[in-house]
Amino acid sequence: MTGETAEAIKYAERGENIFPYLPDIRMDHAHALIQVGRVADAIPLLLQCRQLGDVKDPLIDTVPGLGSFLAAAELGRAWLLLGDTACAAEWYLTSFRENTRQENIVWFLANLLPLEHASIRAQLYNVCKQDPLCFAYFVQACAVRGEGLAALDFRNFTWSPDRHADRTVALDRGVEGIRAIYGCVYEIESVC
Missing domain, CATH: 1.20.970 (Transferase, Pyrimidine Nucleoside Phosphorylase; Chain A, domain 3)
Structure with a gap:
């Protein structure tokens, strides 16, 4: 080979x-x-x-x-293979922000982002709940990690295909949140 x-x-x-x-x-x-x-x-x-x-x-x-988004996802994978979880999280988040119909990225995001911070967990939840498969991966990853599910409100959750309008706004806030938590003050392309 x-x-x-x-x-x-x-x-x-x-x-x-x-x-x-x-x-x-x-x-x-x-x-x-x-x-x-x-x-x-x-x-x-x-x-x-x-x-x-x-x-x-x-x-x-x-x-x-x-x-665009596939290259960003591969950059996330590359940085993860190199052991830099902060850069991996930023690139996976960039990829997901550019195309939110990537359920395979949700697993990485839910495992790389600090979901113990309620604001990041809530933002990712609000974006993922717009797509049933993304939502399933998010819930699965949270369950495997053993955190975050209790704070999420499933009582009034119903999925409909027209509920994706606020995705980009929430993800933009998510990038800033991850940078603040990891102490990253650089632009993604310049360092990672």
């Missing part, structure tokens, strides 16, 4: 030169680097994906989100 991954890295490097504005190839390159344990080398590629942004009017089939 390592030989195949090394070959994939070589092809990705060539592909980046041929198609310099496609985040897809850089994402594949980053995945291959992570697979062989070169996580720190993948971070600049993922940041380049974010800098390129999503492909507008593609001539070929590309994956939506590789230049």
Whole structure:
């Protein structure tokens, strides 16, 4: 498998030169680097994906989100693999803020964010309850952690598809809250 991954890295490097504005190839390159344990080398590629942004009017089939929320989620994963939970939490939160229909991100957020702080727990709850699958992952993560569920009010909870209007506002406050708690006073892209 390592030989195949090394070959994939070589092809990705060539592909980046041929198609310099496609985040897809850089994402594949980053995945291959992570697979062989070169996580720190993948971070600049993922940041380049974010800098390129999503492909507008593609001539070929590309994956939506590789230049935005998917790259942010991979940055969260990379920082988590490197052991920096504060940067991982910020990148996962950035990804979730850019696309709140990512139930797989909720598990990481609920385990990385300091849910013992009622304001962060309530903000994540208010965003997650807009989508039934996100909400299920949130409740599951809280239950596994053994905290937070008692403070959440489930009595008047009913889900409806039109209850997603306040998601972005709550998540913007969430980023500021996580920075304040972890003492991060930097911009995400400049340090993490």
